[in-house]
Amino acid sequence: MQNERSSRQRLMAQSTSSESSGDSHRRCLHCQARSLSICAALNATELHDLENLGPEISFASKDILFSEDDKARNVFNLTQGVARLYKIMPDGRRQIVGFALPGDFLGATHSERYNFSADAVTPIAACRFSRSKFLRFVEDKPNILRRMHEFEARELHLARNQMLLLGSNSAEQRIALFLIGWRDRLARFGEVQETMPLPMRRRDIADFLGMTIETASRTLRRLERQKIIVIVRRGVRLLNPAAIEDLAWAR
Amino acid sequence: MQNERSSRQRLMAQSTSSESSGDSHRRCLHCQARSLSICAALNATELHDLENLGPEISFASKDILFSEDDKARNVFNLTQGVARLYKIMPDGRRQIVGFALPGDFLGATHSERYNFSADAVTPIAACRFSRSKFLRFVEDKPNILRRMHEFEARELHLARNQMLLLGSNSAEQRIALFLIGWRDRLARFGEVQETMPLPMRRRDIADFLGMTIETASRTLRRLERQKIIVIVRRGVRLLNPAAIEDLAWAR
DNA sequence: CGAAGGATTGACGCTTCTCAAATAGGGTGG
DNA sequence: CCACCCTATTTGAGAAGCGTCAATCCTTCG
Numbered sequence: 307m308q309n310e311r312s313s314r315q316r317l318m319a320q321s322t323s324s325e326s327s328g329d330s331h332r333r334c335l336h337c338q339a340r341s342l343s344i345c346a347a348l349n350a351t352e353l354h355d356l357e358n359l360g361p362e363i364s365f366a367s368k369d370i371l372f373s374e375d376d377k378a379r380n381v382f383n384l385t386q387g388v389a390r391l392y393k394i395m396p397d398g399r400r401q402i403v404g405f406a407l408p409g410d411f412l413g414a415t416h417s418e419r420y421n422f423s424a425d426a427v428t429p430i431a432a433c434r435f436s437r438s439k440f441l442r443f444v445e446d447k448p449n450i451l452r453r454m455h456e457f458e459a460r461e462l463h464l465a466r467n468q469m470l471l472l473g474s475n476s477a478e479q480r481i482a483l484f485l486i487g488w489r490d491r492l493a494r495f496g497e498v499q500e501t502m503p504l505p506m507r508r509r510d511i512a513d514f515l516g517m518t519i520e521t522a523s524r525t526l527r528r529l530e531r532q533k534i535i536v537i538v539r540r541g542v543r544l545l546n547p548a549a550i551e552d553l554a555w556a557r
Numbered sequence: 558m559q560n561e562r563s564s565r566q567r568l569m570a571q572s573t574s575s576e577s578s579g580d581s582h583r584r585c586l587h588c589q590a591r592s593l594s595i596c597a598a599l600n601a602t603e604l605h606d607l608e609n610l611g612p613e614i615s616f617a618s619k620d621i622l623f624s625e626d627d628k629a630r631n632v633f634n635l636t637q638g639v640a641r642l643y644k645i646m647p648d649g650r651r652q653i654v655g656f657a658l659p660g661d662f663l664g665a666t667h668s669e670r671y672n673f674s675a676d677a678v679t680p681i682a683a684c685r686f687s688r689s690k691f692l693r694f695v696e697d698k699p700n701i702l703r704r705m706h707e708f709e710a711r712e713l714h715l716a717r718n719q720m721l722l723l724g725s726n727s728a729e730q731r732i733a734l735f736l737i738g739w740r741d742r743l744a745r746f747g748e749v750q751e752t753m754p755l756p757m758r759r760r761d762i763a764d765f766l767g768m769t770i771e772t773a774s775r776t777l778r779r780l781e782r783q784k785i786i787v788i789v790r791r792g793v794r795l796l797n798p799a800a801i802e803d804l805a806w807a808r
Numbered sequence: 809c810g811a812a813g814g815a816t817t818g819a820c821g822c823t824t825c826t827c828a829a830a831t832a833g834g835g836t837g838g
Numbered sequence: 839c840c841a842c843c844c845t846a847t848t849t850g851a852g853a854a855g856c857g858t859c860a861a862t863c864c865t866t867c868g
Binding site for chain 3: 778
């Protein structure tokens with residue numbers, strides 16, 4: 307049971323310290339996120355070298371990993387917790403472009419600057435590498451380059467699905483698509499629970515779905531009154547997944 | 558003037574034949590799109606090998622390059638014309654997830670199937686390669702892998718900007734952001750013209766911006782009445798770019 | 809020239825946004 | 839442990855904008 311942390315625990319890591327999480331010796335060998343991350347493509351030597359390339363860092367909720375337009379000094383390999391990826395528009399509106407989960411790789415921009423900001427929804431742990439060192443490390447390793455390509459392709463797929471979502475006009479459809487998408491992403495972490503964690507706030511959901519916080523709240527509550535979901539603290543229980551799918555795709 | 562085709566000409570290629578565009582011998586040497594495409598990362602030998610890996614194909618308007626969920630047999634390197642990338646939702650709605658321009662690389666999915674459809678807005682020319690052959694070709698060439706990574710990163714950037722656009726609630730803001738984004742993409746092709754081509758239909762614009770065709774039309778016409786743009790056949794002239802920027806970012 | 813598809817315009821209803829207020833939850837200090 | 843504060847969430851009422859439906863006009867192309 308000690309090796310089998312639930313996905314809820316992994317997503318909701320409780321640590322709030324802010325630097326070098328103690329015993330980092332051979333941390334990769336015990337890393338829960340390894341099989342989901344780019345590290346799965348590494349051989350033993352490469353894994354060892356990468357481990358020495360940078361430390362694992364902890365962030366408390368709301369801590370900023372990096373900000374859009376900052377010089378892209380680091381890349382991050384998220385190992386625990388949930389991060390919020392967002393852009394701020396000149397008018398002050400915030401659009402969340404995605405949520406990062408353990409295994410996700412952040413900051414691998416091609417330009418010299420980050421093109422979005424990232425902060426912690428929950429307490430987070432992430433391996434931090436100097437971007438230049440990392441780029442040198444991977445530049446002649448086709449296996450890692452291909453793995454990174456695979457990750458970018460998945461990101462692109464998620465991004466395009468999000469366009470589908472944002473293009474749908476009804477709030478109900480967007481919420482339904484969001485719940486399905488979130489459930490499916492969590493499914494990669496194993497145990498599917500009847501109640502799934504929803505660590506982000508209403509404001510985050512609204513900014514992700516392109517609606518106001520009031521509409522997000524109203525729509526969720528309406529689904530609850532229709533016995534399709536149950537809203538619990540920091541989570542939601544999908545009572546009737548079929549009904550949600552119907553809403554998501556209905557005309 | 559023969560080597561200096563205008564971007565309008567390049568975007569609006571008139572050929573409508575459907576296979577092997579004549580003299581393909583050393584076509585890469587004269588390819589207008591080379592410097593913009595992944596091919597710019599190739600050395601002479603690699604370029605020659607890639608040239609022999611597959612032909613350049615022509616497509617007429619509305620021809621389909623590939624469809625979502627089809628087995629991903631080919632990848633394409635667009636050399637002329639404009640392509641429409643889209644997904645169809647179960648309810649029949651079409652969401653355009655992007656427009657491809659010369660130099661863009663299409664179909665490089667990591668899964669076995671395409672995850673969106675592509676068809677021709679204008680007549681198109683594209684180099685077609687067997688996906689498996691192409692993957693074998695690049696698998697041990699870090700220079701190309703890095704170049705492809707660069708392309709994916711740019712795609713991701715565009716996709717996230719599109720999320721910003723789709724998240725903005727006003728139609729005027731979306732249209733303004735679209736016009737700016739389109740202008741900036743065309744700017745890569747050199748000569749910025751006062752009148753920029755807009756080869757896609759209102760329906761395409763609407764499906765790209767997540768609105769109805771009526772709203773797209775009305776909004777564009779309103780901008781015209783406000784002397785901010787002029788609508789011409791298959792194009793638009795930006796009379797007052799500053800005003801468009803204001804609309805795009807205003808609260 | 810005529811047909812078919814694209815674009816524009818109008819009228820009206822509905823969903824969502826806006827503004828405002830009440831309620832619930834979480835955290836802190838006494 | 840409780841009182842209090844601050845933030846998150848929920849709810850309400852009214853207004854504005856967009857979608858829907860329908861008609862007309864314009865383009866394109868055989």
